[in-house]
Amino acid sequence: MSTTCRIPSCVQLLDLDQFGEPRSGAAYLVRGERTALVDTGTARSVPRLIDALRGVSVDSILLTHLHLDHAGGAGVIAIAHPEATIVAHPRALAHLVDPTRLEESARAANHALFPLYGRPTPIPEARLRPAADGEVLDLGRGVRLEAIYSPGHAPHHVCWFEQEERVLFAGDAVGHHDVPVDLPLTVPPRFDLEKALATLSRLRSLRPQRIAYAHFGVADRAEARLATYARDVAAWLDRIASLRARLSEDEILLEILGEPKYASLSAANRGTARLCVTGALASLPKDVR
Numbered sequence: 001m002s003t004t005c006r007i008p009s010c011v012q013l014l015d016l017d018q019f020g021e022p023r024s025g026a027a028y029l030v031r032g033e034r035t036a037l038v039d040t041g042t043a044r045s046v047p048r049l050i051d052a053l054r055g056v057s058v059d060s061i062l063l064t065h066l067h068l069d070h071a072g073g074a075g076v077i078a079i080a081h082p083e084a085t086i087v088a089h090p091r092a093l094a095h096l097v098d099p100t101r102l103e104e105s106a107r108a109a110n111h112a113l114f115p116l117y118g119r120p121t122p123i124p125e126a127r128l129r130p131a132a133d134g135e136v137l138d139l140g141r142g143v144r145l146e147a148i149y150s151p152g153h154a155p156h157h158v159c160w161f162e163q164e165e166r167v168l169f170a171g172d173a174v175g176h177h178d179v180p181v182d183l184p185l186t187v188p189p190r191f192d193l194e195k196a197l198a199t200l201s202r203l204r205s206l207r208p209q210r211i212a213y214a215h216f217g218v219a220d221r222a223e224a225r226l227a228t229y230a231r232d233v234a235a236w237l238d239r240i241a242s243l244r245a246r247l248s249e250d251e252i253l254l255e256i257l258g259e260p261k262y263a264s265l266s267a268a269n270r271g272t273a274r275l276c277v278t279g280a281l282a283s284l285p286k287d288v289r
């Protein structure tokens with residue numbers, strides 16, 4: 001299930017070279033008569049995105065969620081594209097205006113990884129608009145993006161579903177694809193298994209044909225991938241819960257990140273893998289211990 005597929009002509013994948021690594025973080029341009037950009041990557045990778053968007057009029061910047069590898073560059077892109085409206089979950093807007101808590105949360109989650117993100121630039125409130133669940137953004141020429149509230153990975157997560165080509169712009173709601181870290185995306189501080197599974201079943205009901213992953217690329221057999229991810233993420237939480245019954249957090253990190261397949265990961269990817277473990281642990285009910 002690792003092969004990517006033909007990308008519909010209304011969709012353009014932009015490789016953000018996240019953390020200096022190709023095929024690690026993506027933004028997507030979706031074009032009808034008007035153009036939407038889905039996610040912006042980190043503040044550190046944003047110069048590359050500005051280059052890619054030179055000469056493009058961007059009507060809407062759609063942020064799937066606030067994590068700094070998705071929305072960290074939004075403030076700089078908003079300055080470079082004064083024509084654009086930035087659209088995000090209503091609960092995300094205040095943190096885009098004042099990203100102080102966002103920064104603190106990312107720093108607390110992983111101190112070593114934090115410098116790789118760069119610092120987010122505040123966005124003036126007048127540039128922002130809340131996404132409504134189920135709203136359809138009509139880009140013209142039959143290209144229509146539907147907003148789907150998709151909590152679980154984060155409470156303020158919004159997927160966007162292109163109805164004509166049936167492409168799901170999934171942010172982090174449906175996991176990784178074709179990247180070295182193969183763990184479910186159960187990152188801190190707010191992963192919620194029950195909500196993640198409900199989201200996955202709602203996303204399946206849309207009957208998508210393709211998934212546009214932020215990490216990384218466009219893949220076909222979308223419904224099967226959503227079903228597989230639901231099983232994987234539930235099994236992963238079971239494994240973490242049973243490890244927690246006998247080991248400390250440090251011992252669990254050693255046990256998982258000590259596996260040979262994780263030994264060769266880059267520092268950034270090890271940081272991401274670590275987040276998948278610590279976020280899963282933090283999401284467990286306290287009385288399981």
Ligand SMILES: [Zn+2]
Pocket residue numbers: 065067070153154172187
């Ligand atoms: Zn995320």
